[in-house]
Amino acid sequence: MAGITVSGALMLVGFALYAAQPSWYDVPIPVANFAWLGELAASTIPTILLNPFVSLYAGIFALMLTPILRLFITGWTFLVERDWHYVGITVIVLTVIGISIGFSIVH
Amino acid sequence: MSPTLFLLVVLSGAVTGVLGALLGIGGGIFLIPVLVVGFGLPMHQAVAASVVTIIATSSATASVYVDKGISNIRLGMSLEVMTTIGAVLGGVTANYLPGNALQKIFAIFLLVMAGLMWNKTRKHGEAQIAYDAAARITGEYYDEAEKRTVRYSVRRLPAAMLASIVAGNLSGLLGIGGGLIKVPVMNMVSGIPMKAATATSNFMIGVTAVASAFIYFSYGHLNPLYTSAAVLGVLAGSQLGTRLGAKLRSRTITYVFIVLILVVAGRMMF
Structure with a gap:
């Protein structure tokens, strides 16, 4: 539940920032790629914090990390129980998701 | 916006x-048509938004079912291997298909699902549940409604794994949870009680969705405004739905839902 609470809070902050700054309404929606992250890195901290898309993307990413965190906890439980068969299965699932993340970074 | x-x-x-x-579904079969037909969002962006909302639905419900011991984690993880592979392949494939082709595939899928839901609601049947202590995967949980402990063993795991790769592929391709495929297969083929099958599916759909969510993100299909707004709605709606569930007749809701998806399928097809 912690993951969706953090995610929901970040999204609400993002929409509050968006509603409070009408100048963003006409700005094309940025794609959260390395180029955009590079632009953000070159900005000042207040600029980053006031950018609604930073909060919205952070909320989406927090949500996307929730099931991955759940998988790590599941894997840890199997490890404590010394259930090597299911430790292996968890590692395979995490590897497939890792490939998906790797693909998205390379792409 | x-x-x-x-x-x-x-x-x-x-x-x-x-x-x-x-x-007990991810909800993509409702959200995607609404975003495409109602709001004019491109199909790929609607699918990406749906994939992220599935993670929200799964995260909101799975922790409750896992805590109560209704989700069968070992079964879920066994099936998840195939489902995530299917989801990644589906996600990649979807990005090479034109939006209108994806829309037509989705409409056909809606028609099939309407037929399956109609059939399931009319029959209202549940598979015979058996328990074999020597089985590779077993499970037990306390059923609060029946006030008894339910024990079961998983049969025909390879068949369920095959269905899981199909469900994962459709999840990645069309942005649906895949519960409409996994739950009946777990129940009717593998002999898992409906409650455990639904709870295990809820545990799985979030993991499946995350595998394809990154693919959609990498192609630039993730619209943060529509996705976040839909997620906030889903989080509130799932809480309300859990409370309403005890009071409403699910059969009536299903019939209304079937009519709704038939109309939407027709609109998306033509």
Whole structure:
């Protein structure tokens, strides 16, 4: 539940920032790629914090990390129980998701 | 995005969340047509938004079912290997298909699902549940409604794994949870009680969705405004749906839902 609470809070902050700054309404929606992250890195901290898309993307990413965190906890439980068969299965699932993340970074 | 549009997308997400909680599905079969037909969002962006809302639905419900011991984690993880592979392949494939082709595939899928839901609701049957202590995967949970401990063993795991790769592929391709495929297969083929099958599916759909979510993100299909608004709606709707579930007749809801998806399928097809 912690993951969706953090995610929901970040999204609400993002929409509050968006509603409070009408100048963003006409700005094309940025794609959260390395180029955009590079632009953000070159900005000042207040600029980053006031950018609604930073909060919205952070909320989406927090949500996307929730099931991955759940998988790590599941894997840890199997490890404590010394259930090597299911430790292996968890590692395979995490590897497939890792490939998906790797693909998205390379792409 | 205007405040009115924001509220309408949140409302659509809330209806998705209510339906998801009531029917035990991810809700993509409602949300995607609404985003495409109602709001004119490109098909790929609607699918990406749906994939992320599935993670929200799964995260909101799975922790409750896992805590109560209803989700069968070992079964879920065994099936998840195939489902995630299917989801990644589906996600990649979807990005090479034109939007209108994806829309037509989705419409055909809706028609098939309407038929399956109609059939399932009319029969209202549940598989015979058996327990074999020597089986590779077994499970037990306390059923609060029946006030007894339910024990079961998993049969025909390879068949369930095959269905899981199909469900994962459709999840990645069309942005649906895949519960409409996995739950009946777990119940009817593998002999898992309906409650455990639904709870295990809820545990799985979030992991499956995350595998394809990164692919959609990498292709630039993730619209943060529509996705976040839909997620906020889903989070509120799933809470409401859980409470409504005890009071409403699920059969009536399902019939209304079937009519709705038939209309939407027709609209998406032509």
